[in-house]
Amino acid sequence: MPTLFRFVFFIGFLAALGVGGMYALTIFVEPEPREISQRIPTRDLFGNN
Structure with missing residues (x-):
């Protein structure tokens, strides 16, 4: 079960990085x-014809 939690947290971390990157693009570019x-x-x- 700890492996599943690690996987879910890793996927959540990657998703948060993606959303943060998109937000930074909208603010700074x-x-x-x-x-x-x-x-x-x-x-x-x-x-x-």
């Missing part, structure tokens, strides 16, 4: 807005 332009071929605009 600010995305930079920028314009994106992409050329679309004319044949794709009017469909395949």
Whole structure:
């Protein structure tokens, strides 16, 4: 039974690290807005006739 508890605590610890990492990313990383332009071929605009 102690092995099961160790496994559960280890999985919980890994989950806590993952959640903490995601939280840190939302707090400390600010995305930079920028314009994106992409050329679309004319044949794709009017469909395949």
